[in-house]
Amino acid sequence: MEGIDATDRNIIISNATPPSILTIILDTNPIAWSALSPTLPLTKALSSLLVFINAHLAINHANQVCVIASHTDRSTWLYPTPKPTKGHRHSSTNKSNGVSKPTAEEDANKYRPFLAIEQQVLSNLRALIDDTDPDTLEEGESTQIAGALTIALTYINQQTLQASPSGPDSNYIRVAEQPPPSTSTTAGQSQTSSLVSRILVLSVSSDLSSQYISVMNAIFASQRLQIPIDVLKLAGDTVFLQQASDATGGIYLAPETEALKGGAGLLQYLMMGYLPDVTSRRWLVMPGDQEVDFRAACFCHRDVVDLGFVCSVCLSSTFLRSQGLTR
Amino acid sequence: MSAALLEYLEAQQGIVFKKLYRQPSTVLAVLRRMLPHLAKSIVMAMLYMPEPFLESDLYTWIRTDCTAERDEALGTLKQLHILQQVQEPAIPRAYHLAPTFSRSLRQALTGGGNHRSFGVPSSTKDPRRMTLTALDDWARKKWEAILHYMVVSTNTRMDDQAIHLSTGTKMLLDAGGFVQSQGQRTMITKAGFSFLLQEANTQIWTLLIVYLEMGSTLDMEPVEVLSFLFTLGSLELGQDYSTEFLTPTQEKMLEDLSDFGIIYCRPDDKTRFYPTRLATTLTSDAGALLSSQLSGTSSTGPAQAQKGYIILETNHRLYAYTNSQLQINIIALFTNLNSRFPNLISGKITKGSINRAIQLGITSDQIISYITTHAHPQMLKNTPPLPPTVVDQIRLWQLEENRMKVTNGFLLENYENHKEYLDDVNYAETLGLLLWKSDEKRKYFVADINLMKSYLERKANAKRPKA
Numbered sequence: 001m002e003g004i005d006a007t008d009r010n011i012i013i014s015n016a017t018p019p020s021i022l023t024i025i026l027d028t029n030p031i032a033w034s035a036l037s038p039t040l041p042l043t044k045a046l047s048s049l050l051v052f053i054n055a056h057l058a059i060n061h062a063n064q065v066c067v068i069a070s071h072t073d074r075s076t077w078l079y080p081t082p083k084p085t086k087g088h089r090h091s092s093t094n095k096s097n098g099v100s101k102p103t104a105e106e107d108a109n110k111y112r113p114f115l116a117i118e119q120q121v122l123s124n125l126r127a128l129i130d131d132t133d134p135d136t137l138e139e140g141e142s143t144q145i146a147g148a149l150t151i152a153l154t155y156i157n158q159q160t161l162q163a164s165p166s167g168p169d170s171n172y173i174r175v176a177e178q179p180p181p182s183t184s185t186t187a188g189q190s191q192t193s194s195l196v197s198r199i200l201v202l203s204v205s206s207d208l209s210s211q212y213i214s215v216m217n218a219i220f221a222s223q224r225l226q227i228p229i230d231v232l233k234l235a236g237d238t239v240f241l242q243q244a245s246d247a248t249g250g251i252y253l254a255p256e257t258e259a260l261k262g263g264a265g266l267l268q269y270l271m272m273g274y275l276p277d278v279t280s281r282r283w284l285v286m287p288g289d290q291e292v293d294f295r296a297a298c299f300c301h302r303d304v305v306d307l308g309f310v311c312s313v314c315l316s317s318t319f320l321r322s323q324g325l326t327r
Numbered sequence: 328m329s330a331a332l333l334e335y336l337e338a339q340q341g342i343v344f345k346k347l348y349r350q351p352s353t354v355l356a357v358l359r360r361m362l363p364h365l366a367k368s369i370v371m372a373m374l375y376m377p378e379p380f381l382e383s384d385l386y387t388w389i390r391t392d393c394t395a396e397r398d399e400a401l402g403t404l405k406q407l408h409i410l411q412q413v414q415e416p417a418i419p420r421a422y423h424l425a426p427t428f429s430r431s432l433r434q435a436l437t438g439g440g441n442h443r444s445f446g447v448p449s450s451t452k453d454p455r456r457m458t459l460t461a462l463d464d465w466a467r468k469k470w471e472a473i474l475h476y477m478v479v480s481t482n483t484r485m486d487d488q489a490i491h492l493s494t495g496t497k498m499l500l501d502a503g504g505f506v507q508s509q510g511q512r513t514m515i516t517k518a519g520f521s522f523l524l525q526e527a528n529t530q531i532w533t534l535l536i537v538y539l540e541m542g543s544t545l546d547m548e549p550v551e552v553l554s555f556l557f558t559l560g561s562l563e564l565g566q567d568y569s570t571e572f573l574t575p576t577q578e579k580m581l582e583d584l585s586d587f588g589i590i591y592c593r594p595d596d597k598t599r600f601y602p603t604r605l606a607t608t609l610t611s612d613a614g615a616l617l618s619s620q621l622s623g624t625s626s627t628g629p630a631q632a633q634k635g636y637i638i639l640e641t642n643h644r645l646y647a648y649t650n651s652q653l654q655i656n657i658i659a660l661f662t663n664l665n666s667r668f669p670n671l672i673s674g675k676i677t678k679g680s681i682n683r684a685i686q687l688g689i690t691s692d693q694i695i696s697y698i699t700t701h702a703h704p705q706m707l708k709n710t711p712p713l714p715p716t717v718v719d720q721i722r723l724w725q726l727e728e729n730r731m732k733v734t735n736g737f738l739l740e741n742y743e744n745h746k747e748y749l750d751d752v753n754y755a756e757t758l759g760l761l762l763w764k765s766d767e768k769r770k771y772f773v774a775d776i777n778l779m780k781s782y783l784e785r786k787a788n789a790k791r792p793k794a
Binding site: 054058115264271283 | 351355365371374396397434435437439442562
């Protein structure tokens, strides 16, 4: 009677690698990019990013990607293009065959899905930049990262519901039944979920403290959904994003500007550090165990504070008045 | 992963890989389909690395408690001639990707080159464009015909009107050992049964490998055949492609592949072909077939296929929401069916029905995995999806069939001295050769005699000088 064992009943479930969905939030703050342009122009960074997206899609047939631009005054979709594409994916790509693709010859040398993504991302980004009014940029180096994070989370949630084998309703139960988030995020999730997800933030701006509360809310939501937030900081200094990746078990890297020169370095960072999805991160030593800046922003002035008062009821923090006085 | 394909590729020479990897679509398919997940990460990390990857660095990158996965990944990469060791300098040991492989993969990711490996769309517009549903119907009809042909051949009476298979396909099934011709009648073999119960994607690859092997005896270059198959996997569903740039071998394949329902060619228009869903999912793996986007590869229609249809209860009753004759026939292989309604059949899994299936050469694991893959969404809400009692019972019924285990080996007996007997038995035990012993009778049974022989001889030699 050997071989009868209650433990091997669910052999089939864990065998296949679940497809993974990659949500990229691209910080498109024009001021920050123009400051960065001597070492890493936006075009170079974008071409590296597209290769990275293709590599992600190449890994698994069912892998998905979405790209969100976090601009100075709003966050918007770069891929998938919201209105014309939604629901009619096939018809729209067919339509573009005749219009925008140069010749059939060139088309045959590129994998069709790659081509579609590249065209959509580039045209949407161009539209976004053309839309931007130079006068509104005077206000500062901010970027709508909170909005972008929220869009990313809703998109991931939607895709996860669609991908779950037993239909949307059972998924609600799964989320509700999930144990409170712990540090060992990976093991439990890949067992139950049919889709693993992660968010990658390409950050260039520095000043985010005005969105402290909404960013933190987004972080807690993704912590609960067990979605790691990876951050690749190209420029600037972002306290909260570092906390985001730390809280959600993501990767935070801040490469030296010299290492990124020309874009080739960026690509290697992306391919080696950020490409492995949640499934393969179980096997790899992930980079970035540096000190995390855990400072919070005060709720009244949105300034990052070292020392402050915390309300014992609502846990809001306020700056220390005496500090201001002594200075 | 497709085991059949991996096995086939592993048996190939290095030069074959070099030819294969020249085509970006092949490289993309091999990466997606053949590699373990960890290996994909390794390949991607090394793709744009300017220097060779030091082995020590690689080992630090992968967690130390995952050596089994690491060795599996590196082993597969080496077997498929993707990873090569740097010759100069040999120490410290370092790896780089095979140049052809990495060049083609980069080309696949960035585009460029002039390889046309992702299919050339037709330049002219098709006046009667095929719709997706029409393509799905075509693929399903063709593929079900093949499966049906095999299922029906189990029954004594042949139902010839229902099945239209080309002689080529019949020959192929015969060559693959799935069916066996005995005079007028065709009998399904054990291999055929396991084929039937597999998942659609695995079935296609199994059949295509047979096709590949048969093709090489018919002057078809295996590399070209494989490359074309991988190209098919990267085409877009619903798009018509031009046959203009195909090699003669590949043009010959078009006809055969449309017999399987993998592509669609209009009889009066030879300049274009449509890949069906069977083709476009060739390079996706099992997990992808279950996902919401890709549906119709299994035998039911695209709308139904993504949902399973079988419900199995703890009292061994089985209900299947289907009216497809093929599915009913397959379920009837291991179930006693007792009633049929317009959209539902019901039956019971009994000891008799399972034993009958096992006699035909079907294993309990195949039955269980078939029911699990086609389980109704309501069943999938449970973990595990199938009632454990039934699953265990099916396994137990199979074990009842083979209570005896046969092992080849050698019996050693007629020991005069108990001490000598003990000495030899202990030696056999430490080597792990001992299968059975009886201390009273001074007999024991070992799996391999050669090691024992040399030991006994050494002992005898050691004794001789003393005497």
